[in-house]
Amino acid sequence: MTLHPDWIVPDWPAPSQVRAVFTTRAGGVSSPPFDSLNLGDHVRDTPASVSANRKILHDALGVRPVYLQQVHGTRAIAIDRNTTDGAVADAAVSTQPGVACTVMVADCLPVLLTDDAGTVVAVAHAGWRGLQQGVLEQVFAGFNECFRPPAHARYERAATNSIASSTNASATMAWLGPCIGPQAFEVGPEVLEAFVSLHPGARVMFKPGAQGKWLADLAGLARLRLQALGITHIYGNDGSAAWCTVSNPSRFFSHRRDSVALGGSGRMAACIWLS
Secondary structure (H helix, E strand, O other), rough: OOOOOOOOOOOOOOOOOEEEEOOOOOOOOOOOOOOOOOOOOOOOOOHHHHHEEEEHHHHHOOEEEEEEEEEOOOOEEEEOOOOOOHHHHOOOEEEOOOOEEEEEOOEEEEEEEEEEOOOOOEEEOHHHHHHHHHHHHHHHHHHHHOOOOOOHHHHHHHEEEEEHHHHHHEEEEEEEEOOOOOOOOOOHHHHHHHOOOOOOHHHEEEEEEOOOOOOOHHHHHHHEEEEEEEOOOEEEOOOOOHHHHOOOOOOOOOHHOOOOOOOOOEEEEEEEEEE
């Protein structure tokens, strides 16, 4: 496996058999405004360039990424080596080596999950709609169904479903990738209300903006939802400027920044797999 030096490898204590990467816009063949590693086949880039870029990623990983048809929803699917591209879903879970759970983003938040024994991996595409509607809860439910704790923990898990869920959460770690940052994610009051109506504590992740708008911390909102599930080992995006897709045009694609100004934006990929 040879990854482009600009791509981001999560800094987290995942077991050695768990591999993960977040691509940047570096290392591909696409022309502006999709330069250069655009992996989205729905953004007006040339099909030949997208195909070449996907081959670059496949060759770099050494396993096949499974691409979803993402719809800003909450559906999570289990994948294996026989899963074809194009399933309508926004999250994927796998216990099978040789296939990469993959989501594409260009401002939305990618969330990676694994357990401390390295038996299951998952990825979720968490835009504000999917996050608010429960995509992390759905992918964690699928993650729990696949969860195989170490032998010494199985007795604890078998007691009740609630204990099982708690045990699984305590053994789960998450990594948050780049997304639109809290200094750039301007939303209307309806977005604030959508989150606060379900979780009043989410209000702290919104700061007043201009003209009745709010600045939302998407990664912070995801941390709250993960913590509510009992997942406390959370790494990656801390809301600082270095993680913001909008603020780093030379490194990240951004739909919000580029779609109007440049006529389009590419897509990056977050991938996680078992070796």
